[in-house]
Amino acid sequence: xxxxxxxxxxxxxxxxxxxxxxxxxxxxxxxxxxxxxxxxxxxxxxxxxxxxxxxxxxxxxxxxxxxxxxxxxxxxxxxxxxxxxxxxxxxxxxxxxxxxxxxxxxxxxxxxxxxxxxxxxxxxxxxxxxxxxxxxxxxxxxxxxxxxxxxxxxxxxxxxxxxxxxxxxxxxxxxxxxxxxxxxxxxxxxxxxxxxxxxxxxxxxxxxxxxxxxxxxxxxxxxxxxxxxxxxxxxxxxxxxxxxxxxxxxxxxxxxxxxxxxx
Numbered sequence: 001x002x003x004x005x006x007x008x009x010x011x012x013x014x015x016x017x018x019x020x021x022x023x024x025x026x027x028x029x030x031x032x033x034x035x036x037x038x039x040x041x042x043x044x045x046x047x048x049x050x051x052x053x054x055x056x057x058x059x060x061x062x063x064x065x066x067x068x069x070x071x072x073x074x075x076x077x078x079x080x081x082x083x084x085x086x087x088x089x090x091x092x093x094x095x096x097x098x099x100x101x102x103x104x105x106x107x108x109x110x111x112x113x114x115x116x117x118x119x120x121x122x123x124x125x126x127x128x129x130x131x132x133x134x135x136x137x138x139x140x141x142x143x144x145x146x147x148x149x150x151x152x153x154x155x156x157x158x159x160x161x162x163x164x165x166x167x168x169x170x171x172x173x174x175x176x177x178x179x180x181x182x183x184x185x186x187x188x189x190x191x192x193x194x195x196x197x198x199x200x201x202x203x204x205x206x207x208x209x210x211x212x213x214x215x216x217x218x219x220x221x222x223x224x225x226x227x228x229x230x231x232x233x234x235x236x237x238x239x240x241x242x243x244x245x246x247x248x249x250x251x252x253x254x255x256x257x258x259x260x261x262x263x
Contacts, residue, residue, distance in 0.1 A: 044117020
């Protein structure tokens, strides 16, 4: 494997760019290729077989682009397909799971909220993780129905988004949660809106930084960190319109390329 090969990242759309930002912050000299499978978003309401098939399709594309490691920047794809992908491919594959463990260990109210897609909340891996860490804790699981669709359109703070969030979050407020775990890589983009609704004492946790650290650890252990300090190539491919990617990544516009591509 070549140290100069890119890190490959895929998601069911634009949400995984929240993970990409953490990776680039920690590993600023690495080449990256990001696949936004927006035409098939959201994965959260698809069957397990469909999620596995889409994940395989995305990995095959990233392998064809000579990636040295792959990040599954999608909670639904991780919880439903990661074991299949790791059994099928030799390349290191990093997944993203809701950060239930830190929330469960740190809660004072013994009540935590998890906002995720149906596909994540109904998966066997999610169920196993939740049971392992939340034995004496009240867990309020809410399916964030409609949120991914709005985020994919770039609609982060319109009245429709705020009304949906209030509906989803109220049961958590009623249950006195003091941690909200974001179980979808799209959701970090609506943290400002969530903070407007949640009481001040509620802490919001997502998995982006942990995924970036894990990526660095694995690349170091395999001696695959890029040694050059020249500017890396940062490529984004989407099979839908580029508008939302451009909006979410506008501060990086001078150093990235975004293309519409079939995959």
